[in-house]
Amino acid sequence: MISFLPLCCHPNPKKVLIVGGGDGGVAREVVKHPLVEEVHQVEIDDRVVELSKKYLPFMACGFDSPKLKLTIGDGFEYMKQREGEFDVIITDSSDPIGPAESLFQESYFALAKKALRPNGIICSQGGTFWIDMDHIKSTLDHCRKHFPVVGYGVASVPSYPTGQIGFFIASSNENTKLNEPAKTFTDEEIDEMKLRYYTTDIHKAAFTLPRYAAKKLY
Amino acid sequence: MISFLPLCCHPNPKKVLIVGGGDGGVAREVVKHPLVEEVHQVEIDDRVVELSKKYLPFMACGFDSPKLKLTIGDGFEYMKQREGEFDVIITDSSDPIGPAESLFQESYFALAKKALRPNGIICSQGGTFWIDMDHIKSTLDHCRKHFPVVGYGVASVPSYPTGQIGFFIASSNENTKLNEPAKTFTDEEIDEMKLRYYTTDIHKAAFTLPRYAAKKLY
Numbered sequence: 001m002i003s004f005l006p007l008c009c010h011p012n013p014k015k016v017l018i019v020g021g022g023d024g025g026v027a028r029e030v031v032k033h034p035l036v037e038e039v040h041q042v043e044i045d046d047r048v049v050e051l052s053k054k055y056l057p058f059m060a061c062g063f064d065s066p067k068l069k070l071t072i073g074d075g076f077e078y079m080k081q082r083e084g085e086f087d088v089i090i091t092d093s094s095d096p097i098g099p100a101e102s103l104f105q106e107s108y109f110a111l112a113k114k115a116l117r118p119n120g121i122i123c124s125q126g127g128t129f130w131i132d133m134d135h136i137k138s139t140l141d142h143c144r145k146h147f148p149v150v151g152y153g154v155a156s157v158p159s160y161p162t163g164q165i166g167f168f169i170a171s172s173n174e175n176t177k178l179n180e181p182a183k184t185f186t187d188e189e190i191d192e193m194k195l196r197y198y199t200t201d202i203h204k205a206a207f208t209l210p211r212y213a214a215k216k217l218y
Numbered sequence: 219m220i221s222f223l224p225l226c227c228h229p230n231p232k233k234v235l236i237v238g239g240g241d242g243g244v245a246r247e248v249v250k251h252p253l254v255e256e257v258h259q260v261e262i263d264d265r266v267v268e269l270s271k272k273y274l275p276f277m278a279c280g281f282d283s284p285k286l287k288l289t290i291g292d293g294f295e296y297m298k299q300r301e302g303e304f305d306v307i308i309t310d311s312s313d314p315i316g317p318a319e320s321l322f323q324e325s326y327f328a329l330a331k332k333a334l335r336p337n338g339i340i341c342s343q344g345g346t347f348w349i350d351m352d353h354i355k356s357t358l359d360h361c362r363k364h365f366p367v368v369g370y371g372v373a374s375v376p377s378y379p380t381g382q383i384g385f386f387i388a389s390s391n392e393n394t395k396l397n398e399p400a401k402t403f404t405d406e407e408i409d410e411m412k413l414r415y416y417t418t419d420i421h422k423a424a425f426t427l428p429r430y431a432a433k434k435l436y
Contacts, residue, residue: 130376156374156382156428158348163381164374190429197428205423210374210415211408 001155001206002167003029004198006088006123007036009171011182013087014038017115019075019103021092022048028062030090032193035183040086042071042078076102079115087117091124104135106142109170113146119173126152126166129213139168140217148174152217153206155197179207219373219424220385221247222416224306224341225254226399227389231305232256235333237293237321239310240266246280248308250411253401258304260289260296294320297333305335309342322353324360327388331364337391344370344384347431357386358435366392370435371424373415397425 003026007013013033018026018041030039043049049070053060063070071078075091089112093100102108103124112122127135129152136152143150147170157165169178176182184200185193209217221244225231231251236244236259248257261267267288271278281288289296293309307330311318320326321342330340345353347370354370361368365388375383387396394400402418403411427435 128376130374154374156348156372156380158346158380158382160381162374162376163378164376187429191433196430199426199429199432201426202428205426208417208419208423210420211405211417212414214417215409 007033008181010121017086017089019091023052024060024062026092031065031067039068042075046072079111082115089122109143109146123169126168128162130162149176151178179204225251228339229400235304235307237309241270242278242280244310249283249285257286260293264290297329300333307340327361327364341387344386346380348380367394369396397422
């Protein structure tokens with residue numbers, strides 16, 4: 001969901017940047033989208049890529065696509081050198097406490113905004129509404145300073161704490177409606193792409209939050 | 219969700235039966251619905267009720283409502299003696315393997331159907347689409363033999379395995395659309411009833427399943 005859904009918020013996501021995502025799973029899903037032509041990925045730790053290729057080949061197969069160009073390096077520095085290049089930027093990081101802390105701060109969203117083409121989309125992992133509400137609220141507030149349209153969605157992931165992963169998503173196009181996909185696919189197309197979770201209906205439903213969470217965030 | 223959502227599938231849920239639910243949590247939510255006049259609950263184990271009153275007063279407060287009549291006894295036997303009595307029957311049982319097994323078999327749905335008034339609704343807990351797909355499929359098939367409209371929904375519950383609880387829901391009215399509430403409430407009304415999870419949007423979204431699950435079940 002954190003991979004394919006943000007692409008569907010953009011009418012024509014030709015050029016995509018993945019920050020992090022060293023296991024290859026995000027790349028595996030992103031390259032399935034028929035309008036995606038180029039995927040640039042910058043991962044800070046080559047050892048993650050190496051171990052994923054060895055032990056998680058069903059994830060690392062994402063690196064095999066001819067659409068993908070992998071760079072080992074710092075996502076912050078990488079984005080600083082690129083302005084107005086990407087239609088979609090997906091950040092697949094570890095948790096916001098520890099090494100990946102900088103990827104949830106306001107300066108990161110400012111940088112991502114600059115690296116986007118006009119009407120671009122960004123998406124980052126975003127904890128869970130059961131235990132991380134203060135973090136979600138403050139990250140959304142950071143994001144709102146740079147993007148006119150900001151949302152928070154969830155997907156069910158049984159192996160994550162509380163059984164779900166949330167994600168922040170934002171558009172620099174003020175007319176974007178995040179819960180109405182800009183590009184939809186039929187069930188048959190979904191099956192051809194071998195997507196097992198995503199559907200247009202799941203996309204719409206992902207942004208529906210329990211009352212207590214919706215009240216706090218919007 | 220397993221408490222309030224089924225009520226909202228019925229335009230006028232005056233008389234409700236709860237089978238099980240000895241902790242009082244389902245009763246606590248059901249009595250909040252303004253159209254509900256009588257709630258009859260039949261719990262097989264009086265010790266569950268007693269311990270809940272002692273250790274889980276925030277759940278057991280459901281037993282305090284003047285709308286509620288609690289009977290200690292066997293839900294199967296209770297329903298056999300009542301035909302055409304209830305608008306909604308909610309079964310809040312333990313898992314389908316073990317003592318509560320009979321509550322997921324075809325004979326149970328046949329009995330529940332008879333205990334309903336015309337155009338009635340039933341709802342039971344239903345495992346999770348991550349690990350219980352065979353059970354979900356077979357239970358839906360049992361249910362379909364007795365009800366023209368049958369659905370499967372999910373709610374996020376972080377303390378349950380895989381972080382979610384599913385539920386079976388069925389209507390004896392062939393025109394019911396389970397994902398379109400027959401009775402809707404405004405956000406203000408939701409807040410007045412002190413519902414922290416349910417909203418009309420959450421109701422609609424609950425029936426949206428990942429592609430692999432929807433393909434197997436529908």
